[in-house]
Amino acid sequence: MKASVELRDKREARLRQQLKDTPMRPLPLFQLTGWTHFVDEEVNPPVLASGSSPAQGRKTDEQAISYHRHLRMVPTDAMTHMQQAVVEAVHRNSGCREGLMDHVIDGPTGTGKTCLLRAVGRTAQQEIEAARNGRRPNTIPVVHITTPADPELRVNWIWEIGSYLGLNPEPKSLAEVLEMRRHQDVTLPVNYVLETAQTRLLLIDDINRALPQQLANVLPYFDYLRDKLGISLIFCGTGASHLLHQARILAGDLTRVSEENRLRLQQADRPPAPVSPSPTALLPVTWLHPLPLGTEAKEQEVFRRVLASFEADLSLYRLEEHALSQHAAELHRRTGGYFKALTYVISTAAVIAIRSGSENITMKEIDAATAQLGP
Structure with a gap:
């Protein structure tokens, strides 16, 4: 027991150092220490000195550059709706014995699904902890995992949960890593922790x-x-709703095979049972699509509102009013309205503005940023 506690403490110390050195790396988010840091993290823009002139050394100001490399996920209608729906579902599921349902985030690649997933998880945990009058020791409201590299075996999925909870034993040497052929089954300790930690x-x-x-x-x-x-x-994930539907059908078929063989003759003389909809056919799905910029005023308003939210997050000395909004049509043409590409262009243009000393985003900075996207 003492050895496992020491290993856990070493792991958490290493994670804290990683968060300090490279706070935006995705790896810590799949472990409890990193996720908790993400939930508590307050990303504040760097304070601008009085006046319109940048402070000396601004072009190499790592704090300002790091901030603009990772702009927050600005609120959209889909994000707001999803957060409200999931928080409500979490509270409802915890107070009933039946009717529990999953949720799905689906849509094309690059539309911000992962950003939304994490934002929803953070909001849900904050809501849960607020309802409990603060964070309680030995509780883990939210677990955040990714699909394992080898998703064939169930034990590999549970290993991902165990890694988040800090239950998996760490290898002590490279030789031990190379000797590992498959993950150990940590189902029992994972179940125990999830239950006692009130996940x-x-x-x-x-x-x-x-x-x-x-x-x-x-x-x-x-x-x-x-x-x-x-x-x-x-x-x-992209195609998540269809994938779950197909998997649910397969899972049902796998569990019904022996029963169907046993009752085949009996069922031959009976009328067919009514067909029920697949559980996943009724799943609540949040669809994320590229942000539109059509001819209708409502569509244009959505995209411009997102750009305005990005403008509010920028911390540049000479940022003009509506610096992004005035180039809405061009930004949409170059990014297709895909949230990931749009975030990349804006954040890259902001870093270019700091390093060049312009401290503003114009078509010059946008051209330089989109040139890095490639053809």
């Missing part, structure tokens, strides 16, 4: 990396977490 929400990202058959193998375990422990699940 309420499980976020599963990049579900599109799994095949329907691979997901079908683990769905019964996710059903167990939902039905016994009352844990709400959010699946995220």
Whole structure:
């Protein structure tokens, strides 16, 4: 026990150092220490000195550059709706014994699904902790995992949860890593911790990396977490809704095979049972699409409102009013309205503005930023 505690402490110390050195790396978000840091993190823009002239050394100001490299996810209608729906579902699921349902975030690549998933998880945890009058020791409201590199075996999925909880033993040497052939089964300790830590929400990202058959193998375990422990699940990934539908069909077929063989003759003389809709056909799905910029005033308003939110987050000395909004049509043409590309262009243009000393985003900075996207 003492050895495992020491290993856990060393792991957390290393994570804290990683967060200090490279706070925006994704890896710590899939471990409890890093996720908790993300939930508590307050990203404030660097304070601008009085006047319109940058302070000396501004062009190499790592704090200002780091801030603009990672702009926050600005609110959109889909994000607001999803946060409200999931928080409500988490509270409802924790207070009922039946009717628990999963949620899905789906849409084309680059539309901001992962950003939304994490924003929803952070909001849900903050809501849960606020309802409990603060964070309680030994509680883990939210677990955030990604689809394992090898999603074939159920044990690999549970290993991802165990890694987040800090239950998996770390290898002591490179030789021990090379000797590992498959993950150990940590189902029992994972179940115990999830139950005693009162976990309420499980976020599963990049579900599109799994095949329907691979997901079908683990769905019964996710059903167990939902039905016994009352844990709400959010699946995220391109094509997630279709994938879950196919996996649910396969999972049902796998569990019905022996029963169908046993009752085949009996059922031959009976009228067919009414067909029920697939559970996943009724799943609440949040669809993310590229932000529109059509001819209708409402569509233009959505895109310009997003740009205005980005403008409010920028911390540049000479940023003109409506610096981004006035170039809405061109920004939409170059990014296609894809949230990931739009965020990249704006944040890159802001860094270019700092390093060049212009401290403003014009077509010059936008040209330089989009040139780095390639043809």
